[in-house]
Amino acid sequence: MSLKQMKKIELHLHLEGAAPPAFIRGLAAEKKIDIHRAFDERGHYAYRDFVHFLQVYEAATSVLQTPEDYARLLQAVLQESAEHGVIYTELFVSPDFCGGSDVAAWRDYLAALQSTAAEAEAKLGITARGIVTCIRHFGPDKARASALCAAETAGDFITGFGIAGDEGIGKPGDYLWSFDCAREAGLRLTAHAGEWGGPQSVRDAVRDLGVERIGHGVRAIEDLALVDELGERAITLEVCPGSNVALGLYPAWRKHPIETLRERGLKVTVSTDDPPFFHTTMTREYEELERAFGWDEAIFAEIHRNALDAAFCDTATRDRIAKDMELT
Numbered sequence: 471m472s473l474k475q476m477k478k479i480e481l482h483l484h485l486e487g488a489a490p491p492a493f494i495r496g497l498a499a500e501k502k503i504d505i506h507r508a509f510d511e512r513g514h515y516a517y518r519d520f521v522h523f524l525q526v527y528e529a530a531t532s533v534l535q536t537p538e539d540y541a542r543l544l545q546a547v548l549q550e551s552a553e554h555g556v557i558y559t560e561l562f563v564s565p566d567f568c569g570g571s572d573v574a575a576w577r578d579y580l581a582a583l584q585s586t587a588a589e590a591e592a593k594l595g596i597t598a599r600g601i602v603t604c605i606r607h608f609g610p611d612k613a614r615a616s617a618l619c620a621a622e623t624a625g626d627f628i629t630g631f632g633i634a635g636d637e638g639i640g641k642p643g644d645y646l647w648s649f650d651c652a653r654e655a656g657l658r659l660t661a662h663a664g665e666w667g668g669p670q671s672v673r674d675a676v677r678d679l680g681v682e683r684i685g686h687g688v689r690a691i692e693d694l695a696l697v698d699e700l701g702e703r704a705i706t707l708e709v710c711p712g713s714n715v716a717l718g719l720y721p722a723w724r725k726h727p728i729e730t731l732r733e734r735g736l737k738v739t740v741s742t743d744d745p746p747f748f749h750t751t752m753t754r755e756y757e758e759l760e761r762a763f764g765w766d767e768a769i770f771a772e773i774h775r776n777a778l779d780a781a782f783c784d785t786a787t788r789d790r791i792a793k794d795m796e797l798t
């Protein structure tokens with residue numbers, strides 16, 4: 471079986487970050503919005519560094535203005551994921567971008583997303599769940615509004631709450647109210663940390679916010695006592711190696727710590743983060759991991775087991791995916 475055909479689980483995918491550049495350019499043309507600065511001469515997203523990446527990401531997102539725009543985007547994203555063998559995916563969605571964190575507007579966006587996801591499940595055999603995500607550099611007040619949207623709509627589709635954005639701004643503890651609000655609504659929790667922040671950022675997210683998964687978390691490798699703590703707490707890492715290499719966190723795939731973290735017993739998983747920005751796909755992630763570390767079917771099965779164990783879905787869904795992937 472080819473790596474492309476292998477059935478996969480993805481836990482860390484930003485919906486807007488998965489938008490193909492041509493899709494965004496098409497919407498921009500329809501709406502007569504000039505965002506040519508977001509692209510290079512070949513039509514790829516163009517950014518200099520992480521902070522500029524976030525700015526380009528938000529410029530691209532500015533053309534997504536209605537529930538229908540988001541429905542079209544989700545349809546395209548799920549189609550692409552399914553083509554790369556993904557049968558279960560969790561998507562980060564932000565009320566900040568979907569109706570400005572107004573609960574009534576958010577409900578309209580969510581209805582469009584949920585019906586698109588149901589259609590994709592029936593037609594393409596891919597199951598999707600949503601993780602409401604606040605944006606760190608938008609600050610704690612905006613995060614509270616997002617958490618309230620999440621709490622109001624927690625259920626079959628919205629199953630998690632998280633935080634993305636610029637780790638250089640503030641501390642995880644600044645967002646405690648939002649995480650408590652989401653937890654009380656029954657949502658499962660994850661936080662981006664240990665990407666641009668060092669090991670302490672991971673420790674803070676785990677201890678102060680009580681998350682069960684960390685987005686990235688790879689810089690935990692710089693503090694082996696923390697690696698042990700993550701192991702004891704059974705924290706799962708949503709590792710996005712291609713994203714880390716593309717953004718210059720590591721100079722090459724072979725230098726990426728995913729294999730060392732796995733060997734030390736941590737529960738690692740593999741995702742693409744924002745695939746067109748990083749010229750990646752789930753297939754490419756798998757191919758590069760095979761090339762860099764000699765990962766084989768047994769290791770990919772271990773990764774799938776980790777992902778399924780940490781997935782923010784109900785038991786019936788988990789059992790169905792396990793059966794489909796022949797995971798025991």
Ligand code: ADE
Nearest residue numbers: 484487634635662743744
């Ligand atoms: N938002 C989209 N991609 C992100 C990343 N890699 N880190 C933080 N926030 C993000």
Ligand code: ZN
Nearest residue numbers: 634662685743
């Ligand atoms: Zn991310």
